[in-house]
Structures are given as C-alpha cells and as structure tokens.
Amino acid sequence: MKNRISRVVTRSGDQGTTGLADGSRVSKDNLRIDAIGQVDELNSVIGLLVSEGLSDKMRQELQAVQNELFNIGGELAVVKTSLMTEDKVLVLEKLVEEYNDELPPLRDFILPGGTKTAALCHLARSVCRRAERAIVALGKQENISPVLYQYLNRLSDLFFVYARVANQLANQSDIFWKK
Structure with a gap:
C-alpha cells in the first residue's frame, strides 16, 4: 500500500480552511467539516471505550463500528x-436486539453511570447523538x-444497551432517575 500521509504538518489549514477529498477547500466551520469532526470525535471516544473492560465480542463489534x-x-x-x-444498519439492529433480550425490562429512565465502562458507553451514546445532529x-x-x-441512530441505541450490559456484567445495577 502506498503512503497516504507523507507529511503531518502541511500548513495548508493555517488560514482557517481545510481540504476535502476532491481537492476543494472549505472553511473549517463548514457544516460538512463539523459533521466529519463529530464522527471523528465519536471514533476517538469508541477507542477509549474499547480500551476499557469490554468482552472480546463487544470489542470486536466496536472495532468494526470504528471502520464503518x-x-x-x-x-x-x-x-x-x-x-x-x-x-x-441491520447489523446494529440485530446486536441491539441480541443484547437487550438478555437484560431486565426498563420501567423508568436510567442515569448515565454505574461502572466506568457503562459511563463510557453513555458518553459514546451522547457523542453519537451529537454526530447524528451534525x-x-x-x-x-x-x-x-x-x-x-x-x-x-442505531449505534446510539447500541451504546445504551452496551451500558446496561456493562453494568450487568459487573453486578452493578443501573442507576434509576428519581423523579
């Protein structure tokens, strides 16, 4: 494979623009660049999550998501x-159903948290929602x-279910919202 990145410091963005894959340049506050950046941030959060106590199966699933x-x-x-x-999309739907079938039904809203892994799943979920909005x-x-x-949208659902699974695997109950 040929080198895709030969120079990291290019100075081409020093004036507040960045290049798209077709060679055109747009402002760094362009909605397209914002969306790309939000997806990149989500991928970074997933990288952090993958480094935490997940099952091998979940880790492999998330590495596939990172590629997507x-x-x-x-x-x-x-x-x-x-x-x-x-x-x-259907792969994610199947995963959500598979994991959710093993969880007790929810009767109330839950707060982000429980274990560190579950909290990171919730962080990934909220960053995913932001990327979706962008x-x-x-x-x-x-x-x-x-x-x-x-x-x-399905990916954020998967992170929600992963958070519940992470708590369950650690024998930690979900933290329920107190009205």
Whole structure:
C-alpha cells in the first residue's frame, strides 16, 4: 500500500480552511467539516471505550463500528459518494436486539453511570447523538444519504444497551432517575 500521509504538518489549514477529498477547500466551520469532526470525535471516544473492560465480542463489534465510522467520514469527505449501506444498519439492529433480550425490562429512565465502562458507553451514546445532529444539519443544506442518520441512530441505541450490559456484567445495577 502506498503512503497516504507523507507529511503531518502541511500548513495548508493555517488560514482557517481545510481540504476535502476532491481537492476543494472549505472553511473549517463548514457544516460538512463539523459533521466529519463529530464522527471523528465519536471514533476517538469508541477507542477509549474499547480500551476499557469490554468482552472480546463487544470489542470486536466496536472495532468494526470504528471502520464503518471511517466510511461515514469518507462519504462526508467525498461529495456524492456512497459507502454506507443499509445492511450495516441491520447489523446494529440485530446486536441491539441480541443484547437487550438478555437484560431486565426498563420501567423508568436510567442515569448515565454505574461502572466506568457503562459511563463510557453513555458518553459514546451522547457523542453519537451529537454526530447524528451534525449530519442532519448538513442534510438540510446538502444531499446526505438517510442511511447515515439510521446508522448513527442505531449505534446510539447500541451504546445504551452496551451500558446496561456493562453494568450487568459487573453486578452493578443501573442507576434509576428519581423523579
């Protein structure tokens, strides 16, 4: 494989612009760049989560998600490119159902927390929701595949369920909201 990044310091962004994959330059506060940045931040939070006490199965699932988030970033960086497919959304739906079936039903809202791993799952969930909102905002100005919205929506559901699973595996109960 040829080198993709030969120089890290390029100075090309020193004036507040950045390059898209097609070579065009846009302002760093452009909605497309914001969405790419939100997805990148989510991927970083997942990297932190993967370094915490997850099962090998969950770790592998999240590493697959990290690769898909790179595809989303690529789709956002190359206008009119489609990399995310509906089958990836279905994979997440299946995981949510699989894990949720092993959990006790919820009768009230839960607060983020319990174990450190569960808290990190909730952090990933909220960062995922923010990335989703950034892509929705971009979609109001440009043509964005609805599959991106669906994928991030299911992914945030998966993080919610992962948080509950993490607490259950540590024999820690969920923290319920007290009205």
